[in-house]
Amino acid sequence: MKAVTGNLLSNGRVVYLAADDHWTERLEDAMLLDDADAEPVLAAAKSRIREIANAYLIDAENGAATGQKALRETIRASGPSVRKDLGKQAEPRS
Amino acid sequence: MYRYDEFDETIVRERIAEFRGQVARRLSGALTEDQFKPLRLMNGLYLQLHAYMLRVAIPYGTLSSRQMRRLAHIARKYDKGYGHMTTRQNIQFNWPALVDVPDILEELADVEMHAIQTSGNCIRNVTSDQYAGAAADEIEDPRPWCEIIRQWSTLHPEFSYLPRKFKIAVTASAHDRAAVRVHDIGLRLHRNAEGKTGFEVIVGGGLGRTPMIGRTIREFLPKEHLLSYLEAIMRVYNLHGRRDNIYKARIKILVHSEGAESFRRAVEDEWSGSDKAAVDPPREEIERIRRYFAPPPFEKLEPESAAFDKARAADAEFARWARVNAAPHKVPGYVIANISLKTPGAPPGDISAAQMEAVADLAERYSFDELRVTHEQNLCLPHVKKDDLYDVYRALKAAGLGAANIGLASDIVACPGLDYCDLANARSIPIAQRLAERFAFSGEEDDIGDLRIKISGCINACGHHHVGHIGVLGVDKKGEEFYQVTLGGSPGEDAALGEIVGRGLSADEVVDAVGRLVDFYKDHRREGERFLDAYRRIGLERFKEALYGDAEIH
Numbered sequence: 001m002k003a004v005t006g007n008l009l010s011n012g013r014v015v016y017l018a019a020d021d022h023w024t025e026r027l028e029d030a031m032l033l034d035d036a037d038a039e040p041v042l043a044a045a046k047s048r049i050r051e052i053a054n055a056y057l058i059d060a061e062n063g064a065a066t067g068q069k070a071l072r073e074t075i076r077a078s079g080p081s082v083r084k085d086l087g088k089q090a091e092p093r094s
Numbered sequence: 095m096y097r098y099d100e101f102d103e104t105i106v107r108e109r110i111a112e113f114r115g116q117v118a119r120r121l122s123g124a125l126t127e128d129q130f131k132p133l134r135l136m137n138g139l140y141l142q143l144h145a146y147m148l149r150v151a152i153p154y155g156t157l158s159s160r161q162m163r164r165l166a167h168i169a170r171k172y173d174k175g176y177g178h179m180t181t182r183q184n185i186q187f188n189w190p191a192l193v194d195v196p197d198i199l200e201e202l203a204d205v206e207m208h209a210i211q212t213s214g215n216c217i218r219n220v221t222s223d224q225y226a227g228a229a230a231d232e233i234e235d236p237r238p239w240c241e242i243i244r245q246w247s248t249l250h251p252e253f254s255y256l257p258r259k260f261k262i263a264v265t266a267s268a269h270d271r272a273a274v275r276v277h278d279i280g281l282r283l284h285r286n287a288e289g290k291t292g293f294e295v296i297v298g299g300g301l302g303r304t305p306m307i308g309r310t311i312r313e314f315l316p317k318e319h320l321l322s323y324l325e326a327i328m329r330v331y332n333l334h335g336r337r338d339n340i341y342k343a344r345i346k347i348l349v350h351s352e353g354a355e356s357f358r359r360a361v362e363d364e365w366s367g368s369d370k371a372a373v374d375p376p377r378e379e380i381e382r383i384r385r386y387f388a389p390p391p392f393e394k395l396e397p398e399s400a401a402f403d404k405a406r407a408a409d410a411e412f413a414r415w416a417r418v419n420a421a422p423h424k425v426p427g428y429v430i431a432n433i434s435l436k437t438p439g440a441p442p443g444d445i446s447a448a449q450m451e452a453v454a455d456l457a458e459r460y461s462f463d464e465l466r467v468t469h470e471q472n473l474c475l476p477h478v479k480k481d482d483l484y485d486v487y488r489a490l491k492a493a494g495l496g497a498a499n500i501g502l503a504s505d506i507v508a509c510p511g512l513d514y515c516d517l518a519n520a521r522s523i524p525i526a527q528r529l530a531e532r533f534a535f536s537g538e539e540d541d542i543g544d545l546r547i548k549i550s551g552c553i554n555a556c557g558h559h560h561v562g563h564i565g566v567l568g569v570d571k572k573g574e575e576f577y578q579v580t581l582g583g584s585p586g587e588d589a590a591l592g593e594i595v596g597r598g599l600s601a602d603e604v605v606d607a608v609g610r611l612v613d614f615y616k617d618h619r620r621e622g623e624r625f626l627d628a629y630r631r632i633g634l635e636r637f638k639e640a641l642y643g644d645a646e647i648h
Contacts, residue, residue, distance in 0.1 A: 010121065011191035012145035050123040053141055053192075068573040072512060076143045080513040082441050082523045086174055086189075087144055 002038035003030035004045045005076070006055035014076050014088070015052070017045055023052070025088060027077040028063030095158055095464065096241050096386040098206045105249065106203045109210060113137045114196035121193070134192075136216075137199070138209025142516050145189045149212040150202060154222035154240040154264070155183035155467040159454035162465060164205040166450035172198050177450070179435055179443040181507060181558055182261070183221050183467045184212055188514055210248065215256045217247035217328075221263045223271045224468040227387060228430050228476040230422040233285055236266040238384040239320060242375060245383075246321050253328050257335035258343040260328075261300075268587065273469060275299045275308045275589035276561055278345045279327060286314050293320060297327060297357065298349030301555040305591045306346040309354035311361060318380065322373040326365035330357065390462035390477060395427025399480035412487050414540075415498035420483065421474075431461070431486055433473040434497035434505060438534035441523045442508045443471030452493035460486050470507050470546075472500065503533035503545045503612065507558055511551030511568060512575075518551035520568025520575035521601075525549055528605045533612070542612055545625045548583075561585035563626045564608060565592040577604040581611070581637055582629045595638050607641050614640035 004017035005027075015023035016030035024030060033041055038057050045055045059067030065074050079087015098106075113133070120130040134140075138149040150165070157165075165185060169177050172194050173187040180186055190198060202208055211218050220240045227235040243262060247253065253260070265272040266283035274280025280296035293315040299308025315323050331345045334352070349357045375383075406413040421430040433453060435443050445453075453473060457465040460482045461475035468474060478486055490496050499505045506529060509515065511522030526549050533539050548562030552569075559565030565580035577599050580592030599607050612625070614637060619628045629637060 007141055007145070009127075010193050012141060012189075014144060049126055050121065053127055068570075070573055071575065072143070072518075075512060079144065080523075081521065082513050082527065 001032040001059070001061055002035055002057045003027070003032055003060040004038070004042050004055055005030070005058050005073070006045065006052040009049075009051055009053045012053065017041065026093070027060065027065065027073075030060060030063075032060060095156060096153075096237075096383070102206070102245075103203075106206075106208045106210070109137070109208070109249075110196060110199045110203060113199065117192060117196055132214070135213040136210070137195070138212035139190075139192070139195055140213065140516070142188070142510075142514050143512075144514065146192055146195070147514070148187045148190045148195060148198065148209060149180070150185050150187070150207060150209050151212050151219040152184050152207075152467050153244050154220055154226065154237050155224050155469070156226075156237065157457075157465050157467065158205075159458040159463050159465070161205045161207055162450050162454035162457065164201060164207070166447040166454070168198055168201060169447040169450065176444055176446045178441075178510065179445060179467050179471045179473070181469050181471060181509070181556055182219065183224070183469055184219060185467070186510075188510075213259075214254075215258050215260075216254050217243075217250065217256075217260045217262060220244055220247070221261070221272060221277075221469060223265045223267055224466040224474055225271060225421065225430055225476065226266070226466075227389065228423050228428075229267050229271075230424045231269055232267040232424070233283060233291060234266050235387050236264045236281075236283055237387050238380070239281070239283070239317070240264050241383050241386070242321065242380065243324065246324070246373075253332065256328075256332055257337045258340070258345075260331075260345065262324075270585070270587040270589075271468075273558075273561065273585035273589070275587075276301055276305070276558075276585055277308065279324065280308050281320075283317075284314075290316070292316050295323065295327075297361075298346040298354070299589075300344055300346040301558055301560045302344070303341060303553040303555075304344070304346065305555065305560040306350055307589050307591060308346075309349060309357075311354060311358035318377070319370060319374055321375065322368055322370040323361075323365055325373050326361045326368055329364050330360045334360070389425075390464075392425045392428065392477070393479070395425075395479065395481075397426040399427065399483075402480040402483055405484035409484070411496075411498075412484055415487055415496065416483060418498040418502065418540075419500045423477065425477075427480055428477055429480055429483060431475040431478045431483060432468075432500040433475065433490060433495050434499050435472050435495070436499055436505045436530060437494065437497045438499070438504045438530040439527055441513075442506055442526050442530075445473075449493050449495055452489060452495070456486055456489055470505065472505070497534075499530075499534065499539060501544050501546070502539045503542050503547060504530035504539060506530050506547045506549060507562070508549040509551050509556035511549075511557075515551060515556075517554055518568065519553075519570035520551050520577065522549045522551040522557055522566075522568055525566060525568075525577065525601065525604060529608055532605060532609060538612075538616075542616065543624060545612070546584075547608070558585065559583070560591045561589065562592060563624075563629070564611060566604065566608070569598055571598065575601045577601065579604070579607065579611075579641055581634060582626065584626060593634050595634065595641050607643065610640045610643045611637060
């Protein structure tokens with residue numbers, strides 16, 4: 001499965017496209033797409049240029065990054081592995 | 095220190111106003127990200143894994159206490175309370191919001207700082223010896239020349255769209271602390287047979303995916319012609335450097351494909367026909383710049399200090415710190431006090447806002463208001479009286495900056511790696527942390543002696559692994575982090591590129607494997623022989639056996 005991710009334009013925070021078309025800060029809330037459906041959704045996300053600095057697809061299942069870029073995307077989703085006090089890993093779910 | 099004149103001030107303020115407009119247009123959607131990206135990069139603003147990253151220039155690594163306090167303020171107000179000192183004597187903030195960046199740049203401009211030329215295909219922030227103006231072995235302060243290069247290169251219209259980025263380093267000491275042989279241009283001030291000082295001009299060095307040692311194209315360039323000669327080099331590069339392939343666009347590729355002699359001839363031809371008077375600064379301008387770097391009002395002191403000797407005798411930890419972290423000063427009674435940003439277990443080069451302020455206070459009180467950033471991601475107070483060194487040490491220790499490991503095994507250079515960097519393939523910091531803890535906590539560091547371990551999280555080599563005595567390069571193998579070890583590199587006057595030992599090791603294996611290298615060295619060294627010298631004598635094959643030991647080879 002795929003998810004759309006990017007960094008918010010205004011502050012750079014890591015976000016994912018959720019099912020309601022909003023950006024969510026939690027990978028577990030990301031909308032999971034079948035591989036075949038992902039590209040058009042990504043294209044639509046990329047067109048939201050006032051919201052997002054970049055947008056690309058990642059492999060994800062069950063709220064976690066998978067595939068070859070899993071480590072990178074897990075670090076993006078959580079924060080630096082060497083600073084557990086920083087990033088989303090340090091922020092309680094609201 | 096150099097102080098901005100009205101031209102510097104105007105350039106920086108106008109640039110901020112321009113960037114503020116560009117940010118507004120990006121936020122409004124008038125600019126796409128593809129259009130905006132080169133503009134933000136020209137202002138030092140990257141987009142990394144977690145957030146934007148702002149790289150701020152610290153020209154030739156020199157900071158005043160006022161500037162350091164401002165960096166602390168920015169870290170607190172706009173970031174997450176810390177900064178990261180880089181291998182190019184700059185500072186990076188890892189979490190700024192785009193909407194705040196114009197204001198951050200205004201706050202930097204208030205203290206004569208900016209983020210210009212910290213990115214993009216231009217002449218980057220010039221680096222130098224962190225001991226400039228203080229080193230016992232220097233023939234003159236190289237910083238006036240760095241400043242002259244800075245003024246000439248800042249927003250230079252002809253050299254703002256080079257084939258690739260361009261890095262210049264300057265040293266004026268026999269012991270090269272500026273790594274001039276691994277820069278696009280390295281400049282070494284030295285004295286010729288007639289007793290005159292001039293530059294050895296070294297071109298085409300560099301690290302990255304194609305590491306190369308620079309070639310000397312001129313043994314002795316009269317100082318007053320520095321800029322016209324640099325211009326000639328830049329013109330040859332700008333014309334002939336490749337633009338069709340980003341990986342072959344650095345000047346090192348041109349120098350090494352054309353041959354150093356052919357490149358030298360092209361530069362000399364260009365230079366001989368150039369209007370030198372139009373570029374080279376007049377003598378009075380050189381003197382004007384030089385006056386900014388006049389030595390501070392040093393006291394006339396005895397070479398030895400009773401207070402220092404007494405403190406050393408009473409406090410063994412201080413004695414060790416002073417032995418390891420203090421370096422000889424050219425003025426009797428003074429020393430250079432190195433401040434390690436490599437507390438074992440902490441990310442190399444990171445410094446908290448409170449620590450920045452503590453260091454600023456020490457610079458103001460004990461070092462004529464000056465401090466320096468080193469390309470090995472540490473700081474130093476360049477001019478400390480031996481009488482004051484114990485006070486400085488205690489204040490550093492209280493601030494959590496008391497590590498005594500400069501040049502030792504736990505003084506590890508590491509790029510941010512996959513914990514922060516968009517380009518990285520593997521993490522660097524956790525490997526650095528585990529190695530530093532291993533060597534520092536085992537108590538064997540002093541016995542190991544001079545050992546430079548450098549770690550990069552990708553082939554771009556920001557961690558300078560090619561010139562580590564032991565280099566570690568993180569690679570990605572099918573989604574797993576692996577680490578390739580190189581041996582025998584050196585950034586100094588005996589510059590050498592490390593040799594790749596063999597196949598990569600897993601994150602679990604690499605720390606023990608490096609430990610085995612060090613054990614092998616300890617078992618086979620001669621009296622007083624450094625790791626690097628032992629490696630050069632014994633050779634790759636036997637160190638390779640030690641590295642792999644019983645580790646699984648992948």
